[in-house]
Amino acid sequence: xxxxxxxxxxxxxxxxxxxxxxxxxxxxxxxxxxxxxxxxxxxxxxxxxxxxxxxxxxxxxxxxxxxxxxxxxxxxxxxxxxxxxxxxxxxxxxxxxxxxxxxxxxxxxxxxxxxxxxxxxxxxxxxxxxxxxxxxxxxxxxxxxxxxxxxxxxxxxxxxxxxxxxxxxxxxxxxxxxxxxxxxxxxxxxxxxxxxxxxxxxxxxxxxxxxxxxxxxxxxxxxxxxxxxxxxxxxxxxxxxxxxxxxxxxxxxxxxxxxxxxxxxxxxxxxxxxxxxxxxxxxxxxxxxxxxxxxxxxxxxxxxxxxxxxxxxxxxxxxxxxxxxxxxxxxx
Amino acid sequence: xxxxxxxxxxxxxxxxxxxxxxxxxxxxxxxxxxxxxxxxxxxxxxxxxxxxxxxxxxxxxxxxxxxxxxxxxxxxxxxxxxxxxxxxxx
Numbered sequence: 546x547x548x549x550x551x552x553x554x555x556x557x558x559x560x561x562x563x564x565x566x567x568x569x570x571x572x573x574x575x576x577x578x579x580x581x582x583x584x585x586x587x588x589x590x591x592x593x594x595x596x597x598x599x600x601x602x603x604x605x606x607x608x609x610x611x612x613x614x615x616x617x618x619x620x621x622x623x624x625x626x627x628x629x630x631x632x633x634x635x636x637x638x639x640x641x642x643x644x645x646x647x648x649x650x651x652x653x654x655x656x657x658x659x660x661x662x663x664x665x666x667x668x669x670x671x672x673x674x675x676x677x678x679x680x681x682x683x684x685x686x687x688x689x690x691x692x693x694x695x696x697x698x699x700x701x702x703x704x705x706x707x708x709x710x711x712x713x714x715x716x717x718x719x720x721x722x723x724x725x726x727x728x729x730x731x732x733x734x735x736x737x738x739x740x741x742x743x744x745x746x747x748x749x750x751x752x753x754x755x756x757x758x759x760x761x762x763x764x765x766x767x768x769x770x771x772x773x774x775x776x777x778x779x780x781x782x783x784x785x786x787x788x789x790x791x792x793x794x795x796x797x798x799x800x801x802x803x804x805x806x807x808x809x810x811x812x813x814x815x816x817x818x819x820x821x822x823x824x825x826x827x828x829x830x831x832x833x834x835x836x837x838x839x840x841x842x843x844x845x846x847x848x849x850x851x852x853x854x855x856x857x858x859x860x861x862x863x864x865x866x867x868x869x870x871x872x873x874x875x876x877x
Numbered sequence: 878x879x880x881x882x883x884x885x886x887x888x889x890x891x892x893x894x895x896x897x898x899x900x901x902x903x904x905x906x907x908x909x910x911x912x913x914x915x916x917x918x919x920x921x922x923x924x925x926x927x928x929x930x931x932x933x934x935x936x937x938x939x940x941x942x943x944x945x946x947x948x949x950x951x952x953x954x955x956x957x958x959x960x961x962x963x964x965x966x967x
Contacts (some may be wrong), residue, residue: 552911552912554910554911554912555912574893576890576893576894577890578935621935622932622935623935623936624934624935624936625935
C-alpha cells in the first residue's frame with residue numbers, strides 16, 4: 546500500500562499592508578524594514594499651520610529644494626528601523642564597554658608617551674563639541690525632513706553622534722583619571738584656541754542652515770566624511786605607531802560606525818541625484834560651495850596632528866570624498 | 878529530474894533576503910511557496926552569492942548563516958567564502 550502525502554497550501558489573502566503593496570506590487574513579500582518606515586509620514590488633515598512658520602504646513606515637502614516624487618524612496622541601505630538599530634548598537638556598546646574596562650583596569654594609557662597624550666587631549670577631545678553639533682544638526686533633519694525613511698535614519702544618526710560625544714568624553718576622563726576639569730579645559734580650547742575657530746564657525750553656520758537636505762550634505766557627507774577619516778583613521782594610525790595602541794581600542798565603535806553610516810549618507814544622496822537633474826544641480830551646488838570651507842576648517846587640525854604633513858593629509862581625505870562623490874554621481 | 882537542483886529554505890523574514898538574492902542571481906530558478914517553506918528549483922546550476930545576499934539584507938552576511946534557515950538541498954555542493962553552488966556532478 547502506498548501512502549500519498551498531500552499538502553494543501555493556503556494562499557494568504559494579502560502579503561502586506563495595502564500602502565506597502567502599492568509600492569512593491571501585491572505579489573511580493575515586504576521586508577520588515579519596508580513595513581516599518583514606509584507610509585509613516587503624516588500628510589493629510591493638518592488643520593492648522595504652525596504659528597512659527599505660517600507659510601508652510603506642519604510637515605512640508607518644501608523645507609528643502611530637493612524634489613522627490615515620493616520621499617519614501619530615500620531608503621537606508623542598512624535597513625535600520627528601531628528594532629534592528631537598537632540590537633546592533635546594543636552589541637556594539639557591550640564591546641565598547643569591554644574595551645574601556647580593559648584599558649582602564651590595566652592602566653594602559655599610562656604607557657603612552659606624554660607628547661601623544663597631549664596631542665589626543667588637544668586634537669581629539671574638542672571633537673565632543675563637534676559631535677554634539679552633529680547631534681543637533683541631525684535632530685534638525687529628523688524634525689524638519691520629510692518621509693519616514695530619511696527622518697528615522699537621521700534620528701539614529703543623531704543618537705549615534707551623541708554616543709560618540711560620550712565616548713570621546715570617556716577617553717578624556719580616562720586620560721585625566723576621572724578629573725572632570727579636563728572637560729572644562731577642552732571647552733576653553735574649543736571656544737578660544739585659534740586652531741578650532743574655523744571649524745567652530747562652520748559648525749555654527751551648519752546649525753542655522755535651513756534646508757534640511759543641504760544640512761545632510763554638509764554635516765553628514767562633507768564634515769563627517771572628512772573629519773572622521775582624518776582623526777579616527779589617519780591620526781589614530783600615527784598614535785598607534787607611537788605607543789598608543791590602547792587609545793585606538795577605544796575608537797572601535799567610531800571607526801565601525803563611520804563606515805556603516807557612510808553607506809546611508811551616500812545612499813540617500815545617490816537616490817536624490819537619480820531622481821532628477823534639478824536635484825543633482827542643487828546637491829552639486831552645495832558640495833561645490835561647502836567643500837573648500839570644510840577643508841579650510843580642518844587644515845589647522847591636520848597641521849596640529851601631522852605638522853608639515855598636514856596639507857597632504859587634507860589632500861588624501863579629499864580624495865576619499867571624491868571617490869564617494871563619483872559613485873553618487875557628483876564631482877568635487 | 879536529475880538535471881534539476883533545488884534548495885529549500887524556511888519562509889521567514891531573514892530567509893526572504895536569501896530567496897530574493899537567489900532569484901536575482903539565477904534567472905531560471907523558480908520559487909515554489911509551501912506553508913512555512915520556499916523550495917527553489919533550478920535547471921543545471923544554482924548559486925547563492927554572498928554579496929547579493931548582503932546587499933538585500935543591508936548588512937554583512939556570512940554564507941554559513943544560510944544553514945540557520947536551510948531545510949534541504951538537492952545537488953552536489955561547491956562552497957567558497959563568496960559562493961554556495963549546487964549542481965550535479967556528472
